[in-house]
Amino acid sequence: MYALVTLLGVSLSIFVILRILPGDPLVAILGVEGHARMTPADRVRIMADLGLSDPLPVQYVHWLRDIAAGRLGKSFFRGDTVSELIAHRGPISAEIGVLALVVSWLVGLPVGILSAFKPNSLPDGLARALSILFIAIPGFWLGMLIVLAALFWFGYKSPIVIVHLWQDPWQNFQIVIGPAVVLGLAQGAYIARMSRSCLLEVISEDFVRTARAKGLREGLVVMRHALPNALLPVITISGVLLGFVLGGSVAVEQAFGVPGLGRSLVVAVIERDIIVVQNLVLLYAVIFVVVNVFVDLSYAWLDPRIRYG
Amino acid sequence: MSLDRRTFLKRTGAAGALILGSRLPAPGRASAQDMTVRPDPAAKRGGTLRYAVHNAPAHFDVHQSGTVANIGPQSPMYDTLLRRSPKDGQTIIPDLAWKWEIAPDNKKYTFHLRKGVKFHDGADFTAEDVKATYERIARPPKGVVIPRTPLFATVGDIVVVNPHTIEFRMTEPRPKPYMLGAFASGWNIIVRKKTLEENQGNLRQVMNYPGTGPFKHVSRKDKEVWIQERNADYWNKGLPLVDRLEVYHMFPFSPELGSSFLAGKVDYARLLDPVSWRKAKEMQGVTAAAFNQSVIQAFWTNMQKNKALADPRVRRAIHLAMDRHTLVEVVKDTAPMQVGGFVYPFHEMSTPRAELEKKLGYQRDTKPAVQEARRLMKEAGYANGIKNLDFVVRDIATFKLWAVAIQAMLKEHLNIESNLRVVQTSVWFDEAQAGNFDLAISAIVSTLMDPSDIFSAWYGKDGPQNYSRWTNPAFHDLANQIEREVDDNKRKQLVRKAEDILENDPPLIPVSYEQIYDAWYNKVHGQNPSTFFGIYDVVRWDNVWLA
Numbered sequence: 001m002y003a004l005v006t007l008l009g010v011s012l013s014i015f016v017i018l019r020i021l022p023g024d025p026l027v028a029i030l031g032v033e034g035h036a037r038m039t040p041a042d043r044v045r046i047m048a049d050l051g052l053s054d055p056l057p058v059q060y061v062h063w064l065r066d067i068a069a070g071r072l073g074k075s076f077f078r079g080d081t082v083s084e085l086i087a088h089r090g091p092i093s094a095e096i097g098v099l100a101l102v103v104s105w106l107v108g109l110p111v112g113i114l115s116a117f118k119p120n121s122l123p124d125g126l127a128r129a130l131s132i133l134f135i136a137i138p139g140f141w142l143g144m145l146i147v148l149a150a151l152f153w154f155g156y157k158s159p160i161v162i163v164h165l166w167q168d169p170w171q172n173f174q175i176v177i178g179p180a181v182v183l184g185l186a187q188g189a190y191i192a193r194m195s196r197s198c199l200l201e202v203i204s205e206d207f208v209r210t211a212r213a214k215g216l217r218e219g220l221v222v223m224r225h226a227l228p229n230a231l232l233p234v235i236t237i238s239g240v241l242l243g244f245v246l247g248g249s250v251a252v253e254q255a256f257g258v259p260g261l262g263r264s265l266v267v268a269v270i271e272r273d274i275i276v277v278q279n280l281v282l283l284y285a286v287i288f289v290v291v292n293v294f295v296d297l298s299y300a301w302l303d304p305r306i307r308y309g
Numbered sequence: 310m311s312l313d314r315r316t317f318l319k320r321t322g323a324a325g326a327l328i329l330g331s332r333l334p335a336p337g338r339a340s341a342q343d344m345t346v347r348p349d350p351a352a353k354r355g356g357t358l359r360y361a362v363h364n365a366p367a368h369f370d371v372h373q374s375g376t377v378a379n380i381g382p383q384s385p386m387y388d389t390l391l392r393r394s395p396k397d398g399q400t401i402i403p404d405l406a407w408k409w410e411i412a413p414d415n416k417k418y419t420f421h422l423r424k425g426v427k428f429h430d431g432a433d434f435t436a437e438d439v440k441a442t443y444e445r446i447a448r449p450p451k452g453v454v455i456p457r458t459p460l461f462a463t464v465g466d467i468v469v470v471n472p473h474t475i476e477f478r479m480t481e482p483r484p485k486p487y488m489l490g491a492f493a494s495g496w497n498i499i500v501r502k503k504t505l506e507e508n509q510g511n512l513r514q515v516m517n518y519p520g521t522g523p524f525k526h527v528s529r530k531d532k533e534v535w536i537q538e539r540n541a542d543y544w545n546k547g548l549p550l551v552d553r554l555e556v557y558h559m560f561p562f563s564p565e566l567g568s569s570f571l572a573g574k575v576d577y578a579r580l581l582d583p584v585s586w587r588k589a590k591e592m593q594g595v596t597a598a599a600f601n602q603s604v605i606q607a608f609w610t611n612m613q614k615n616k617a618l619a620d621p622r623v624r625r626a627i628h629l630a631m632d633r634h635t636l637v638e639v640v641k642d643t644a645p646m647q648v649g650g651f652v653y654p655f656h657e658m659s660t661p662r663a664e665l666e667k668k669l670g671y672q673r674d675t676k677p678a679v680q681e682a683r684r685l686m687k688e689a690g691y692a693n694g695i696k697n698l699d700f701v702v703r704d705i706a707t708f709k710l711w712a713v714a715i716q717a718m719l720k721e722h723l724n725i726e727s728n729l730r731v732v733q734t735s736v737w738f739d740e741a742q743a744g745n746f747d748l749a750i751s752a753i754v755s756t757l758m759d760p761s762d763i764f765s766a767w768y769g770k771d772g773p774q775n776y777s778r779w780t781n782p783a784f785h786d787l788a789n790q791i792e793r794e795v796d797d798n799k800r801k802q803l804v805r806k807a808e809d810i811l812e813n814d815p816p817l818i819p820v821s822y823e824q825i826y827d828a829w830y831n832k833v834h835g836q837n838p839s840t841f842f843g844i845y846d847v848v849r850w851d852n853v854w855l856a
Contacts, residue, residue, distance in 0.1 A: 023735035029367045029513070031375030034454045035738055036773030045452030049511075077367040078514065080531050088530070147568060157572030160557055160565075161533045257565035259533055267532065271367060272735050 003289045010285040011067075011278075015060050018274050025050075025272035029077060052274070063278065073275040075268075082279045085264060092162055093249060093260035095176045096183065100245050101238065103184025108191025109234070113222060115192065116199035127192060134189035139182045139248045143255030146178055162259050179252045179260075186248065187241040194237050198230035205229075232303060239295035243288050340401035340489055342408055344394055346852050348547040349835055356855035357553040358833065361566055361575040364558035365532045368513035371498050372446055375456045375754060377844050380495055381579070382535040382556040384848035385549075386429070387498035387520035390420055390439060391489060395852050398600075398841030401493045405434065405521065415482035415795055418492075422473040426544040428501055428519040429526070436475040440467045441502035443477070450510040457756050459765060460491040483761075484795050490757045495846040498522075523549035523851035532558045543851070550835070550854035562644055562706075570828060576855075577829040577836070579844065583642050586826035594831050599645060601655050602823040603758065603843035605767070606646065606707070608700075608715065608750040609776040609817050615698070615747050618777075621814040622689040628815045629670045629682035630722040631715070637821050639714050640707045646821035651768075651811040654822060655842075656758050658804040668812070679722045686723055694724025698747040701730050703737040708750050711820055715750070741776040749776060752823070758842050760804050764788040768816045779816035832856050 026046060027035045038046075047053045054062070066073055072082035111131070115124040150156040158178060163171040202208060203226050211225045212218075250262035261280060268276035300306045362381035371379050371387070392404040403409075406420035426434040445453070447461035465480040479488075491497070504518045512518055517526040521544065524537035535556040539549055557575055559566035567585025570578035571592070581589065581597075590597040610618040610627065617623050633648045640646055648671060652659035665671050669678040686692055702712040712729050719725035727748060732740060741749050753774045755763045767774050770785050787807050794800045827838055835853040 022739060023733050024739050025735065027735040027738045030373060030454050031367075031456065034373055034375050034456045036742070037456055037458070038454045042452055042454050049452065078369065078516070078531060085531070144564065147564070151568045151572055155572055157568050157574055160559075160569050160574050161530065257568070264532070267365065270733070 003293055006289055007282070007285060011064070011282055012060070014278050014281045015063065016056075018278055019056060019059075023272050025052075025274065027272075067282075072279045075273050075276050077271060077273055082276055085276065086261065086280075086283065088162065089259060089261045089264055091164055092172075092176060092258065093253070093262060095165065095172070096179045096249055096253070096258070096260060097242070097245050099176055099180035100183035100187060100249075101242065103181055104187035104191050104238070104241065107185060107188035109195055111188070111192040112195025112234075113199060113227070115196040116203065117218070117222065119200060124196075127196075131189040131192045134185045135193075137186070138251070139186055140251035140255040142185075143178065143182050143252050146182065147256060158256065158258075160257065175258055178256045179249065179258055182252050182256075183245050183248050187238075187245060190237060190241055191234060195230060195234050198233050199226055202226045202230045228302070232299065235295060235298060235302070239292045242291050246284050246288060340391075340485075341394075342403060344400065344402040345407070346392075346395060346402070346545060346548065348550060348852060349854065352550050352835065352852075352854040353856055354550050354854070355552050357555060358551045358577065358850060358853060358855060359555045359557065359575040360577045360579070360850070361557045361559040361569055362579040363561050364535055364556050369516050369518070370453075370512040371496060372442075372449075372455050372457070372500075373453060373513060374496070377561070377580070380845045380848055382529075384495055384498070385522055385524040385537060385554055385556075385850050386526060387500070387522040388426075389493060389495065389497050389499060391493040392495075392849070393493055393841075393846045395836065395847050395849065398838060398847045401489045404493075405439070405499055411485060415485065415488075416479045418477040418479070418488065419470070420475050420477075420492075422475065423544055424473055426521050427542055428521055429540065430501075430519040432501060432503070432519070434499070434521050435472040436469040437472070437502050438499055439475050440469050441505050442497070442499050443467050445505060445510060446497060453511055457491070457494060457496055460487075460494070460756060460762065481793065482795060483792065484759075484797075484800065486797075487757065487759045487761055487792075490759055493846065494756050495848060496756065523849060524554050527553075534558065545851065549851040551850070554850055573830070576833050577827070579825070579827050581826040581828055583645055583826065586645075586828060589828035595828055596831055596837070597826065597828040598837060598839045599824050599826055600838045600841045601647075601653070601843070602825045603653075603756070603845065604752050604754050604823045605649070605653075605763075605817075606711075606750075606752045606820040606823060607817040608748050608820065609741065609746075610815075611744055611747050611749070611777060613778045614744055617689075617691055617695050618747065620689045620691075622685040623691060623695075624815045624818070625813055626682040626685040626689070626723055627719065627725070628812075628818050629678040629685070630718055631670065631818060631820070632675045632718060633671060633819075633821065634673050636711055636714060639710050643706045643710065645824040645826055646707075647824060649822040650819055651808055651815070651817075652760050652763065652804065653758050656760065658760055658801045660805065660808055670812075682723060691723075694726065696726045698725060698727035699730060699745075700727040701732060701737060701740050701746040701749040703751045704731050704733050708752075712750055715748075715820075744778065750820070756845075760807070761788070761792045764791065764807065768811065775816060777816050779814075781810060781814050781816075784810045784814070 026038065026043065030038060074081050111127045115127045118124050158174045159171050163175060165172045208221060208226055211221045249260065250265055253260045253262040254266055265277065265280045268280065363378045364382045366374065366378040371383050388405045390404060390406045391401050394400040394402045405423055405426060407423050408421040410419045422436055422439065428434060444467060446455050446457055447464045449455045449458060463479045463481050463483055464477050466478045468476045468478065470476055498520060501519055508515055516529060523540050523543045525540045527536040527538050529535045537554040539552045543549065559569060561580035562582040566578055567582050569575050570581065571585060571588060586597055589595050610624050612619040637646045637648055647654065650660060650665055650671065654662055654665060669681055672678060700712060700716065702708050709731060716727050716729060719727060737751055740746055753767060755766055765788065766772050768779065768784065769775060770780050784807060787803060787810065791800055791803045791807065794803060825844055832855050833853060834856055841847055
């Protein structure tokens, strides 16, 4: 219920913001010269054709009605449907998002464990320094560096058009791996810091001392006793981080030249393609809300105290 | 025979001039009716040309467009009545019209159209299609905005004489190069009468409407690639030479375009950034070319909102306070630019570059110009400068760099203080048209290089791009005269007079003129744009071949 209210709020916000922002979409449609030569009568006619001349509440209700009917409307420039756009570009962005999450866990968790079990050692210091570095470096900048390094050292550039996983896995991998690693490293840095602090807290608990006193190997102490109890906040932050991945992918896809949804969003904003922007932002909001609902549900599964509380 | 020193020098000079003259290339013919494009005898057929250019059009209606995003991918699918030769990009040659006649009084243009030409859907091409196309361009229906309409303002009746002959009757004469240039413009593609009727005259959302061009649509992925195949039934037998054309979408001057070219992902790149272009130039097996673009980069001074800026002396002072060579230098790694005045600096009728650079405002040493600028400010009553000018800057790298430099030049030289306001492109045009600015920097384009086109669009009293709201009766009278003058020499003199008026009463402050950087791998033959003007007229790829 709360999730639905949140989504309704997001839809209303994005709808209002897009309509009150300054800027004329007809500049992108007609070009500079054409826009300059447009008469007021032409403007009225074109705005009516685009469905932008109705009163705002009517436009909003039409949009909600379309979403409920499973229609996401058309880009009012080329007439391409937003559903087609999502179907074609969504899988690439989804792959990047999932892969980034996997990278962030694969990198962040071991680093966090290492730091927590050897606090204030050289590896811990190094891990903390690197964590701060990856949090501080903007993803698009790192992305550009990687693209340039690959180009000038190896003469390499990833494929320039979308190749889906089911069409050619190797080509597809080359498209998604760069953005996924850049986004994953930044999120991995957060996970490393969070898991370190949670583990530090947990390993001073009585049950960990008991496990060690029983003579368990350190690996088992970590994996069986400490880690599951330290994971809850890490999972919570992963849900939040997915929002960062979604937001970050907009700039990182641009840096890598990956034609995913994030890049479509950037272009749509520049073009003032209102229909595309509002539907993509809503899609991102839906993903964010759904993931957080799942994160909330996973608490109960991971922690019986919440399930029976 | 005695030969004094003076006679010797005179004769040597004359002989030298004769030898030099014989070695200079003959001036290109403005139009040549016998120059239909023919395949290079050495040409090989086949292969796929991978071409990278801005290919994300806001719509598909080429007539209504003003951007390379349409011309880049769509032009190869269409023909025009006349065209610019792909050899030099200048000479006007036959296209769908194989011959033309111009009445002695310049009031009637008769075009003889090719027979047996077919649209991609198999329909025959006739004079009715030309009439429908040009009726639409000259007199667009409501809700259709065509930037080239003013070029055909004097076209009266368009008469179909027979299925393969058409007459354009003019209400008053215009110079031949101007009109032929308008007919040869790459924007004025011939579309089917039936297509226009079926779509109520609006092709904005019709992706694949039939043309007669050398390539046919195969598939398109928005903002990725537009794939076209050879039109086997093309009227120009033997052309096109490549079997397949893949037009990849890359933003102009973007690192993505540069990296795709340098990594060999595309064969031909248009609108490269200077850094990638220089890198490409150093590469083995690559050719890089620079050519002039139909764009002026400038800033406007709002004469209606700001009293000080309404004074021609203040505007002239601002014009003189610009160190243009530095402004070109400032953006040298972002976009290629060149110094120029109020008319394209490479146009035959404008002040030649060497002469221009002797004038105040264009010299490398800016001291004399700044001194004069300060004198003018004092004379106009602004010796202490002007405060709080709202300087609206279009959110594009070059304009942001320039705005900071211009702001500093105005402050340092004339004590004019301005506040920069960076806005999105669409907002910039809103603000400029509503007059919500004191200074506003951007770029504007023209269809033709001909001064009459820019005198009406950029500086005309109600010109659509006259954002300063500038008027000068003497200039407008002169511009009218230039538009009607059919004698080239007289026209040239009048253009120089017009330049003088603009220098003293600037309608805008020229910053620079853009150049285009292209590069291609040497396996691509038949295309060298070095002498082209702009990127809108010669984009057919019909004579290009791969080896």
